[in-house]
Amino acid sequence: MKGTELFNDLSEHVSLRITSYNKADHDAGWVESKSHHNYDLWLIEEGRIEVDLGSxxxxxxxxxxxLFYPGVPYTAMNGGTACRFLYLHFDFGLGEQQRIxxxxxxxxxxxxxxxxxEATAMHKAFEESREGSGMWGxxxxxxxxxxxxxIVESYGDGNYEGDFLTGSAAGEHAKHLVELKTTIEFIQRNLQRxxxxxxxxxxxxxxxKYFIRYFKQALGVTPGQYMLQLRMNRARDLVYSHRYTMQQIASFVGxxxxxxxxxxxxxxxxxSPSKFV
Known part of the structure; x- marks a missing residue:
């Protein structure tokens, strides 16, 4: 199970906050060694950058x-040519899970x-922010x-997989979703009751007691919140379809x-459902 469907199921619980952003220009010979408290994303505009994570x-x-994950040390360098890139530091969470x-x-x-x-749109939005034009924020x-x-979609489709972290360094949190696979599938099959x-x-x-804590740690929401969100998502789609009575929709979502x-x-x-569309 890739698990990326969670971002659709729980899209209303997704949060994103940009903490800082700017454009970096570096002459040939630039070297940087650090790690970041937040997620860090670079969009390369010019040149080549080598990133060394030790392995x-x-x-x-x-x-x-x-894309860098928080707390992971790296060394970046541009060798014999200059480079330029847009960078953004940000927080991204799902419910109370701020490292989802x-x-x-x-x-x-x-x-x-x-x-x-998406990169083209990001560069345009960055230029608007520098000009202070429109709803740039x-x-x-x-x-x-x-x-x-x-990026999440590309991973879900099998077109991309990051290789900065491997083995146990890929994140202890990842195993939680795997261990909850059967439970999540059970919920999805039983929304009608x-x-x-x-x-x-x-x-x-x-x-x-342990399950509730484990589930919330993995997904950022409680099992009850997750079931409610899935029911409301399905109910919304059924109401939009105009094919079923309220009695039928009620039975379909438990x-x-x-x-x-x-x-x-x-x-x-x-x-109310009757005034939703």
Whole structure:
């Protein structure tokens, strides 16, 4: 299981905050050794950059992106030619899990061919930010979200996999999603009925108390929040289809009657199903 469908299932719980950004120009012979507290993304505009993480050397060229995970030390250098790149430091979370990207092998050199359109939009948003024109703040954040989404999508489609981290360094958090695979699939198959947390804990082979803590640590939301979000996602799509009655939709997403379903739907979306479209 790639697990990237979680970003669609829980898109309302995704958060992104840019902490700093700028453009860097370095003459030939530049060397930088450090690690960052936040995620760090570089968009290479000119030249070639070699990145050494101690086990292997990686090369990024014009058009490529370089994605660093927090706390990972590296040495970057440009050798005998100058280089220029746009960099952004940012936080990216899912619910209360503020290091969710670490569950996936995304850190590495992202080829230009995978992100061409998104990188172009990011460069444009950056120039708008320097000029202070339009809604540049929202455009910059939106462009970064689109770029991260594209990297995640490329990994999910099997077109890209980062190679900055390997083995145990790939992140202890990654194994949580694998161990919850059966439980997540069980939830998705049983949205049409009420599912007790104790059932999910049994499927996961954990005590109920430990399961709740483990699930939230992995996904950033509680099992109850995850089930509610999936039910509301499905309900929204069914309402949009105009093919089913409220009674039918209620039964499809695990509510005993149209009243309790409409009440839950309105609490979640701030509007009743009948007025949603």
């Amino acid at each position: 292997a050397m990686h090369t990024a060229s014009s058009g490529d992106a370089v 990207l670490g569950a996936f092998p995304l850190s590495g050199i992202v080829p230009a061919r995978e992100i061409a359109a 929202m455009r910059l954040k939106g462009s970064l979200m689109m770029l991260i989404a594209r 009420a599912v007790r947390i104790s059932e999910l804990a049994e499927v996961a082979g954990m005590s109920e 509510y005993p009657d149209p009243y309790s379903f409409s009440k839950a739907f309105k609490k979640h979306y701030k509007v």
